[in-house]
Structure formats: structure tokens, C-alpha cells
Amino acid sequence: MRETALKPWTVLTSESVFQSPPWIQVSRQTVRLPDGRTIDDYHQITLADYVIVVAQTVDHRVVIERMYKHGPGRVGLMLPAGGINPGESPLQTAQRELLEETGYSADEWRCLGQFVCHANYGCGLAHIFLAHDARRVADPDSGDLEEMEILLLDPREIRTAIRNGEMPSLGVVAAALLTLDAS
């Protein structure tokens, strides 16, 4: 990291103003800026931290889920993903979600980083994982609300899907491109 004189904000007070446990909490904070100003209604939105998994098969195709998601409100191409359960490490969540949602398993895993979903409000931290040599070992059994189809796409097909608007989620696009860029 370079040297910098930039300073963080200081949280003076934080009050929970909405909650729907265990999914959502909204807090209203009073914060002090480095220049001395005080802001008395800056909100933070606490959602579950989650994982996004880019699982590559031995022939370098990626395990993709076609499904409806309610955030974008349409059917699109997604990646295996899900919230981190209490007591789970992010890697354990990634391995569990890949197996449950797709029936795939992999031995070689790498974390490509953690990134906050919304730069102002938070909205959860996404842990992005790359898994190599993924292979189908079981039938999917996610228990999720969404029905899905499993596809295997190569890097060219993924780039085309992003360009054509078939990948509606910012996190999925970030994870897919991080992996293509790392390969």
C-alpha cells in the first residue's frame, strides 16, 4: 500500500432502525468526517457475508447456473453462491454451495479476494473463490427457492454472455472476470 494522509470516518453513534433477523439490519449512524463535520444520518445495511464460486472443469469450462433471481427480477446466468452460515469458514461455504447447488466438487481452491457489495452502505462482503479441476460427483440438491439449469461455458462464451446482458449480477461479473484475468 502507498503512503496516504487520508483518514477514516469515526462512528460516534449507531442505532438499529430496521431489522428482519437473520437477514437484514439497517443502522443509522452519526459519523465524524476527518475535516470535523458531523453527519447524523449515514446508514449502513448489514446483510449476510457470502461466497461466489468460479469452478473450472479440467477442460477449463466454468460451472454456470441459469436461474431466476429476484434482485434483477429476471432469468440470467449466475455462479454458485450463498451466505456464510454461523461457524462456517468462507471456504467451507464455497465448497458446500458448489456441491449443493451443482453436484460438483473440486480439490484445489483459491480465494481471489473479499469485496464489499455496496461502497456506501456495505450490504455484505463477497468472498470470491476459484476452484480447479471441478467434477460432477452428485446430483444437485440445493434446497434453494430457485430452480436452475447447470451449464458449462468456456471463457469465450462467458465474455459473450456478459456483453449480451445475460449476466445480470455485478458480483458474478466481477468473479467471472477476476478468474478469466487470473488464468
Place this chain on the structure above:
Amino acid sequence: MRETALKPWTVLTSESVFQSPPWIQVSRQTVRLPDGRTIDDYHQITLADYVIVVAQTVDHRVVIERMYKHGPGRVGLMLPAGGINPGESPLQTAQRELLEETGYSADEWRCLGQFVCHANYGCGLAHIFLAHDARRVADPDSGDLEEMEILLLDPREIRTAIRNGEMPSLGVVAAALLTLDAS
């Protein structure tokens, strides 16, 4: 788009359960899934739609902002970004935010897509823009809460920053990699 039998959810009712105008609204929805099940507490979080700008100079460096952001709670490398004001097109917002935050202007603009911030809850739509041949035409004057430093990074430096955890925002990483992938 490929043919698919996957169906969207149907929103049966939607009730506002928290709002902090004009920034945040949380709705509790009753939704019907394609298999007939009904879920009576699926939430949607409405935040402002926003733009993220990747502005490249004539020598292919990107205009980067080093600043504290309260979502990640730390100083990191960001891109020019901001909420779309009423009556503004996303392109107008992108051009305004680039100029206000960095003092840069550009003539050639391209939209690289729209992506929802959170796949389950929504949390706003990010419009990602690429601007070519950006040049400094004014002093920055953002009026934002955050102080910032303006940097120019080349593609190699951006990849290193992402790998080193210096870019804490999912949207910024998605936008930066979309651009590197498109160049």
C-alpha cells in the same frame, strides 16, 4: 438468449417496511414461485441506481480515486461514481461525476452494461461506462463527503492493486476488469 423453461417469480403483495427518503426503501414482498409455493417475507432493498466510470487517458492509464469509503470502512482505490439524479440519463450522470470528482472530461463514451448490485435484494443498478481520451480540464469540486487523491494507473498497476486488496468494492473491480477485458 438461449431458450429456457425457467419462469420468473410473481410478486403478490409489496409493503414498504422501512424508508429513509430519498436514499433507502426496504419492502417486504409476498412472492409466488413457479412451483406454486408462496413466500411471505422476501425483502427488496431499493437504493439509488448509480454509475461507475472507467476513464482512460490517451496513454491508456485509468483515472483512479484513493479515498475512504464507509461501506468497506477503509481507504482504498475507487473509480468515479455516483447516484443518478432525477431527470438525468446514466450517461449524463457519468459525465457529471467524472468532471466533478476528478476534473477530467472525455468525448468518447461507451456503456459496458447494467448490473444489479445484490442478486437477492437488488440494492440498486450499476451502469458501467468506459470513456476514452480523458483529459484534465478543471479542478475537482465534488461536494462529496469524502476527501480524495486522484491517481493514474496503467492496466498492470490496476491488476496488482486488485490482487493486493487495495480495491475494496465489488462494483469497482467489476468495472475495472470489464474495461481491461474489453481493451
